[in-house]
Amino acid sequence: MMKAQTISLKCINTGTTIEVAGGITLSEVARQLKPQLPFRAICARVNNKTVGLDYAVYSPKTVEYLPKTTASGERVYIRSLCMVLYLAVHELCDGAGLRIDHSLSRGYFCHLTGVESVSAELIGRLRARMQDIIDRDLAFERHERLTDEVIEIFEKQGLDDKAGLLRTTHELYTVYYSLDGLCDSYYGNLAPSTGHLDVFDLVPYKDGMLLLGFEPERPDEARRPIAQEKMYKAFTDYVKFNHVLGVHNVAQLNQAVLHGYTPQLINVAEALHDKALARISDEITRRYQGGGARVVLLAGPSSSGKTTTNKRLAIQLMTNLLKPQMISLDDYFVDREHTPRDASGEYDYESLYALDLELFNSDLKRIISGERVELPTYNFESGRREYNGKSIQLGENSILLIEGIHGLNPELTSQIPEEMKYRVYVSALTTITIDDHNWISTTDNRLLRRIIRDHKYRGTSATETIRRWPSVRRGEERWIFPYQENADATFNSSLLFELGVVKVQAEEILKRVPHDVAEYSEAYRLLRFLSYFEPIGADLIPTTSLLREFLGGSSFKY
Numbered sequence: 001m002m003k004a005q006t007i008s009l010k011c012i013n014t015g016t017t018i019e020v021a022g023g024i025t026l027s028e029v030a031r032q033l034k035p036q037l038p039f040r041a042i043c044a045r046v047n048n049k050t051v052g053l054d055y056a057v058y059s060p061k062t063v064e065y066l067p068k069t070t071a072s073g074e075r076v077y078i079r080s081l082c083m084v085l086y087l088a089v090h091e092l093c094d095g096a097g098l099r100i101d102h103s104l105s106r107g108y109f110c111h112l113t114g115v116e117s118v119s120a121e122l123i124g125r126l127r128a129r130m131q132d133i134i135d136r137d138l139a140f141e142r143h144e145r146l147t148d149e150v151i152e153i154f155e156k157q158g159l160d161d162k163a164g165l166l167r168t169t170h171e172l173y174t175v176y177y178s179l180d181g182l183c184d185s186y187y188g189n190l191a192p193s194t195g196h197l198d199v200f201d202l203v204p205y206k207d208g209m210l211l212l213g214f215e216p217e218r219p220d221e222a223r224r225p226i227a228q229e230k231m232y233k234a235f236t237d238y239v240k241f242n243h244v245l246g247v248h249n250v251a252q253l254n255q256a257v258l259h260g261y262t263p264q265l266i267n268v269a270e271a272l273h274d275k276a277l278a279r280i281s282d283e284i285t286r287r288y289q290g291g292g293a294r295v296v297l298l299a300g301p302s303s304s305g306k307t308t309t310n311k312r313l314a315i316q317l318m319t320n321l322l323k324p325q326m327i328s329l330d331d332y333f334v335d336r337e338h339t340p341r342d343a344s345g346e347y348d349y350e351s352l353y354a355l356d357l358e359l360f361n362s363d364l365k366r367i368i369s370g371e372r373v374e375l376p377t378y379n380f381e382s383g384r385r386e387y388n389g390k391s392i393q394l395g396e397n398s399i400l401l402i403e404g405i406h407g408l409n410p411e412l413t414s415q416i417p418e419e420m421k422y423r424v425y426v427s428a429l430t431t432i433t434i435d436d437h438n439w440i441s442t443t444d445n446r447l448l449r450r451i452i453r454d455h456k457y458r459g460t461s462a463t464e465t466i467r468r469w470p471s472v473r474r475g476e477e478r479w480i481f482p483y484q485e486n487a488d489a490t491f492n493s494s495l496l497f498e499l500g501v502v503k504v505q506a507e508e509i510l511k512r513v514p515h516d517v518a519e520y521s522e523a524y525r526l527l528r529f530l531s532y533f534e535p536i537g538a539d540l541i542p543t544t545s546l547l548r549e550f551l552g553g554s555s556f557k558y
Contacts, residue, residue, distance in 0.1 A: 007057050012045075012064035013037055020057060027053040027192050030065060041065035042191050043076045048520040052076075052189035054142050068196070069219050071470070072521065078108070078213050080140060080191040081130075081200050082437055085110070085211055087182050088129040093122075097158065099436045100211070102235055102429070105225040107203075107210035108439070109235075120204050127202040133180070137195030141178045150174040153183050161435040164251035168258070169532060187438050187529065206232065227485065231427070234490040238431040241272060247496060249433045250440075250532050257500060257534040266540050269496045273546060277309070280489045281316035284422050288322060288399060293422040294368060295400045296324075299407030299483075300426030301476045303449040305493035308549040309426050310403040311556045322399045325392055329404025329412075331376050332360045336383025342471055350475020352406050356385075361415040364402075367394060368420065405476075408483035425487035428494040434532060443473070445494060448502050448526065453550040455509045457558075462509045466519040493546050500536030505551060 005022035009029065014036045020029055026044050030037065030053065044051055045064040050072045057063075066073045082100055089098045089112065097113040112118050147166050153176070154163045162185055166174060176185040179194070191197065201212040201222040212223040242248040245268065247256055256265055287293035298313070300306045314324040332355045333339070342348040359376075366373050372393035376385040394400060406412045408423050428449070430440040447469055454460035484490075507530055513523035538551055548554035 008060045010062045026055045039067035042068045042073045053192045079186045088126045105228045106223045107212040111208040123209050134194045137193050139193045140190040144175045147174040168254040230490045234492050254534040265497045277316050285320040292419045294420045296422045297407035298403045298424045303446040304426045305546040306426050308546045324401050326401045331378045333378045408486045423487045425484050425490045429492045430494050448506050449550045452505050463513050463519045466522045500533045503530040503533045504535045
C-alpha cells in the first residue's frame with residue numbers, strides 16, 4: 001500500500017506551516033487546528049481564492065480560514081440559508097416554487113409561486129421546518145457533473161430557470177449541491193452543513209416573506225427588518241417592467257442578446273429612465289409653483305449615478321421652464337488635515353463631518369435669499385478649498401440642485417426650512433436575478449461601475465478600488481442608508497442590459513489584479529459572476545445614458 005503524499009500547508013490564521021496528508025479536506029485540517037482557531041470556520045481562502053471547506057488539498061497551499069462575520073463568510077452563510085429554505089418549501093408546499101428576488105429591508109425578499117396565499121401560519125411552519133433541518137446538521141454535498149446531466153436534473157425538479165441559464169453559459173461541467181437528496185445550484189460555495197447556520201429568521205413581508213441572516217455587529221442574533229416602503233415600491237415598479245419585456249433573469253437576458261434584441265432592450269430601458277426623471281421633474285415643478293421646492297437635494301451611495309442623474313434632471317426641469325443651477329457637496333470638503341479618519345486611520349470622506357457644514361449652510365441661506373455668492377472649488381490634489389471666481393445667484397424661475405452623498409441627512413441642511421427642500425434618492429436597484437434562487441447584488445453592480453470609472457478617470461487599479469471598497473461600504477451604512485426613506489422620490493439608476501456592457505470593460509481590468517494579493521479573491525468572484533452574461537457592446541448606448549458616466553463617451557461634461 002502506497003503511503004499518502006505529505007503536503008505543506010501554510011495557515012495564515014496561526015502563522016504556521018503544517019504537514020498534512022495529500023487529499024485531506026480543509027474541514028479535516030480545521031478540526032486538527034481547532035484549539036488554535038478562535039472561531040468556527042464556514043469557508044476558507046486558498047491562495048487568495050474563496051473555497052468551501054470540502055476543498056481537498058493535493059499540493060502546497062496558503063490557507064486562511066474565515067468565520068461567518070467576514071464578507072465572504074456571510075455570503076456563504078446566506079446562500080446556505082437559501083438552500084435550507086428551498087428544502088423546507090419542497091417538503092411543506094407540494095408543487096410550489098421559491099423565488100428569491102432581492103435584498104431588501106436588511107433581509108432577502110422571497111415569493112412562493114403555485115400557492116394561493118403566503119399566510120403568517122405557513123411562514124411559521126416554514127421557519128420551524130428550517131430550524132429542524134438546521135438541527136439535524138445535514139451536509140451540503142457538492143457535485144460536479146456534465147452540464148447536460150445537470151440540466152436534466154434541474155428540469156426534473158422544475159428548475160427551468162437554472163436549466164435555461166446553463167444552456168447559455170456553454171460550460172462542459174457544472175457544480176451543483178444536494179441537501180437531503182434535493183438538488184440546487186448557487187454561484188459560490190456553501191457551508192459544510194446546516195449546523196453552521198445557528199441564527200436566522202423568516203417573517204411575513206408584503207405579499208411574500210423576508211429571509212433574515214445574522215446581525216453583523218451581534219452575530220448571535222438574527223437581523224431585524226426595517227421599513228423601506230419607498231425602496232420596495234421602486235423595486236417592484238422595475239420588476240413589473242422586466243416582466244413586460246419578458247426579461248427577469250440572466251438566461252432571458254442572454255437569449256434576448258443572442259436573438260438580436262439588444263437595441264430594443266437599450267432603447268426601452270433608456271426611455272424608462274427618461275420617463276422616471278420627467279415624473280420627478282413634474283412633481284418638483286408643482287411644488288415650486290406652490291411656493292416650495294427651491295432646493296433639490298440629490299443623494300445616493302457610491303457609483304449610483306448621482307452626477308448624471310442630476311444633469312438629466314436639470315434638463316427635464318428646463319423643459320418645465322425652470323432654470324436649474326447646480327452645487328456639488330464635494331466642493332465643501334474641509335481641508336484635508338481636518339478630515340475625520342475612519343477606524344483604520346484613513347481619511348473618511350464618507351463622513352458628514354468631512355464637509356464644512358457651517359460654511360455650506362451660510363452660503364445656502366445667502367443663495368436662497370437672492371444674494372450672489374462665490375462658490376468654493378475643492379482641489380483634490382492639494383486637499384484644499386479654493387476660490388476661483390465661480391459664483392451663483394438665483395433669479396426668476398431659478399431652482400438649486402445640490403448633489404452629494406449626504407443630501408438626505410437632515411443635519412446637512414438643518415438651517416433651511418423643510419418646505420423649501422425636495423429630496424431625491426438615487427440607487428442602482430438591480431431587478432433581474434441570476435435565477436430564482438440567486439439574486440444580483442446591487443452592491444456588486446455599483447462596485448463594478450466604480451472599478452471601471454476609477455480605472456478610466458482616476459488612474460486607480462482594480463486592486464486599489466477593491467481594497468478601499470469595505471471602507472466606502474461602512475461609510476454608506478452609517479451616513480447614507482439610514483436616511484434613504486427621507487426621500488420624496490427614489491430613482492432607480494440601474495439599466496436592464498448594463499451588466500452585459502460592464503462585462504466587456506470590467507473583465508480586462510479585473511484580470512490585472514495580481515494573484516498574490518488579498519484583493520484577488522474579490523476580483524475572482526466578480527469575474528466568475530460576469531461569466532454568466534453574454535457580452536453587449538457599448539456602441540448602441542446613447543451619449544446621454546447614465547452608464548456613460550462610467551464607460552466614457554458621455555455628452556455631459558463632468
